[in-house]
Amino acid sequence: MPLRIPNPRTPGTRNAALPTFTEITRNKPEKSLLRPLKKHAGRNNSNRITMRRRGGGSKRHYRLIDFKRDKDGIPGTVVSVEYDPNRTARIALIAYADGEKRYILSPLGLTPGAKVESGPNAAISPGNCLPIRLIPTGTLVHNLELEVGRGAKMVRSAGTAAQILSREDVYVLIRLPSGEIRRVPANCRATIGQLSNVDHKNIIWGKAGKTRHRGRRPKVRGSAMNPSDHPHGGGEGKAGIGLPGPKTPWGKPALGYRTRNKRKPTNLVVRGRRRGRRR
Numbered sequence: 045m046p047l048r049i050p051n052p053r054t055p056g057t058r059n060a061a062l063p064t065f066t067e068i069t070r071n072k073p074e075k076s077l078l079r080p081l082k083k084h085a086g087r088n089n090s091n092r093i094t095m096r097r098r099g100g101g102s103k104r105h106y107r108l109i110d111f112k113r114d115k116d117g118i119p120g121t122v123v124s125v126e127y128d129p130n131r132t133a134r135i136a137l138i139a140y141a142d143g144e145k146r147y148i149l150s151p152l153g154l155t156p157g158a159k160v161e162s163g164p165n166a167a168i169s170p171g172n173c174l175p176i177r178l179i180p181t182g183t184l185v186h187n188l189e190l191e192v193g194r195g196a197k198m199v200r201s202a203g204t205a206a207q208i209l210s211r212e213d214v215y216v217l218i219r220l221p222s223g224e225i226r227r228v229p230a231n232c233r234a235t236i237g238q239l240s241n242v243d244h245k246n247i248i249w250g251k252a253g254k255t256r257h258r259g260r261r262p263k264v265r266g267s268a269m270n271p272s273d274h275p276h277g278g279g280e281g282k283a284g285i286g287l288p289g290p291k292t293p294w295g296k297p298a299l300g301y302r303t304r305n306k307r308k309p310t311n312l313v314v315r316g317r318r319r320g321r322r323r
Contacts, residue, residue, distance in 0.1 A: 046064055046066070046243065047061045047062060047063060047064065047243050047246060047247065048061075048062055048063075048064050049061055050062060055251070056250050056251035056253070056254075057250055058250070059248060059250055060248050060249065060250025060251075061246060061247060061248040061250075062247065062248075062249070062250070063241075063243070063244075063247060065127065067125050067134060067240065067241075068125060068126060068127050068134070069124045069125050069126075069156050070123075070124035070125070070126050070137070073105070073107060073126060074137055074145055074147070076145065077107055077108045077137075077145065077146070077147055078105040078106070078107065078108075079105065079106045079108060080105065080106070081104050081105055081106040081130070083099075083101070083259075084098075085098050085099040085100075086098030086099065097260060097261045097262070097263055098259060098260065098261060099259065099261050100256055100259060100261065101256070101257060101258055101259025101260075102129070102257050102258075102259075104129045104130060106130055107126075107128050107130065107135060107147050108146075108147060109135065109147050109148065109149065110138075110146040110147060110148050111187065111195035111196040111200075112193070112195040112196075112233075113148065113162040113173035113187070113196075113233060113235065114162070115140055115144070115146075115162055116162055116163030116164070117161070117163050117165065118140050118141050118142055118161070119140070119141050119159055119160075119161050120138040120139060120140040120141070120146075120159070120160050120161065121138065121139050121157065121158070121159060121160075122136050122137070122138060122154055122155065122156050122157060122158045122159075122160065122171070123136075123137040123138065123139050123145070123156060124136070124137045124156055125137075125150050125154065125155070125156065125240075126147075128147075131149075131200070131201070131202075132201050132202035132241060132244045133149050133150065133200065133201060133202040133203075133239045133240055133241050133244075134149075134150040134202075134240040134241050135147045135148065135149060135150055136148050136149075136150035136154055136171070138160060148160070148171070148187075148235075149186065149187055149200060149235070149239060149240075150171075150239070150240045151170040151171050151186065151235065151236070151237030151238060151239055151240060152170070152237060152238045152239065152240050152242060153170055153237070154170055154171050154237075154240070158171065160172055160173075161173075162174065162233075164178060168180065168183065168236055169236060169237075170236050170237030171235065171236065171237060172235065172236050173187070173233050173234070173235045173236075174233065174234075174236075175230065175231050175232065175233055176188075176208060176216045176218070176228060176230060176232055176233065176234050177211065177216060177230035177231065179208050179234065179236070180208070181208050181209065181210060181211075182207065182208060183207070183208050183236065184205040184206070184207055184236075184237060184238050185199070185205065185206050185207075185208060185218075185234035185235060185236055185237070186199040186200065186204060186205055186206065186234065186235050186237065186238065186239045187199060187200060187233075187234060187235040188206055188218065188228065188232070188233075188234045189228075189232035189233045189234065190228060190232065191229070191232070192229055192231045192232055196233070196234075196235075198220065199220065199221060199234075199239070200239070201239070202239055202240065202241035202242065202244035202245075203238065203239055203240075203241060203242035203243070203244060203245065204221040204238070204239050205221065205237070205238035205239065206218050206219060206220050206221060206234070207219045209225065211230065212227065214229060214230050215227040215228060215229060215230060215313075216228050216229075216230050216232075217315060220318070222318035222319065223316075223317075223318045223319035224314060224316060224317060224318040225314070225315040225316035226313055226314055226315065227313040227314075227315060228313070266285070266290075266293065267279075267282070267283075267284070267285055273293070274293050275287060275291040275292075275293070275295055276290070276291070
C-alpha cells in the first residue's frame with residue numbers, strides 16, 4: 045500500500061503522509077460478521093483506569109475474524125479486501141464452498157478471486173493455513189498459534205511476518221518479527237505470507253485530531269506535573285526530574301528494569317531474546 049503526500053494547503057496536511065487505500069475493494073462490511081463494540085476508555089470492570097490516555101474516538105463495530113482457520117479441506121474464494129478499524133492489517137472476506145462466509149487477515153498480494161484453503165493438504169501459497177510442521181524452512185508466515193487449537197495469538201499486525209527456521213522433534217523454531225527465536229509445537233498452525241498494509245509504520249497523521257479520532261488522548265510529561273501526580277514533578281522552572289534515573293508514575297524504575305517474570309512458563313520455549321535485549 046503506497047502512501048500519498050497531500051498538498052500542504054492546511055496546517056494539518058503540511059507534514060502528513062496518509063494511506064491511499066488502493067487495495068480496498070469494498071466499502072461496507074459483511075453485516076452478519078459485525079458485532080457491537082462498547083467503549084471502555086481504558087477502565088476495567090471496577091471503573092478504575094488501567095490504561096492511561098484512552099477515550100473518545102469514532103464509533104466502531106467489531107469484525108469477527110477467523111483466527112483458528114479450522115475449515116479443513118473446504119476451498120474458499122476471496123470476495124473482497126476491506127478496511128478494519130480495529131486493527132492495522134487489512135482483512136479479506138472469504139466465501140467457502142459450503143456457503144459460509146468468514147473474515148481472515150489479508151496477506152500481502154491477496155486479491156479478490158483468489159483461492160484459499162486450510163488443512164494439512166493445503167498448498168504453500170499466500171493465505172493458506174496449515175500446521176507449521178508441513179511448512180518448508182525459510183517460509184514467511186503470520187497468524188501464528190502458540191497452543192494447538194487455541195487460535196492465532198502472534199504475528200497479527202500490519203506488515204509483520206515470522207520465519208520458519210528449523211525443526212526439533214515435536215517443536216519448530218520460529219523467528220518472530222521482534223527477533224526473538226521461539227520453540228512452537230509442530231502441530232500449531234500458521235498462515236503463509238506476510239501481512240498486508242506494509243507501509244502502516246510510515247504513516248504520519250499530520251494533526252492531533254486524527255489521533256483523537258482513534259481513541260488516543262494527549263500524553264503529558266511527568267516533569268510538567270505536580271509532585272503529587274508524578275515522581276518527576278515539581279521544581280522551579282524546568283528543573284529536570286531531580287532523580288538519578290527516570291521512574292514511572294508509581295515509582296518503579298522506567299529504564300533498565302527487567303519486568304518479565306523469571307518463573308514464567310514460556311521462558312522454556314524462548315531460545316533467543318529479541319533484538320537489543322540481554323539473554
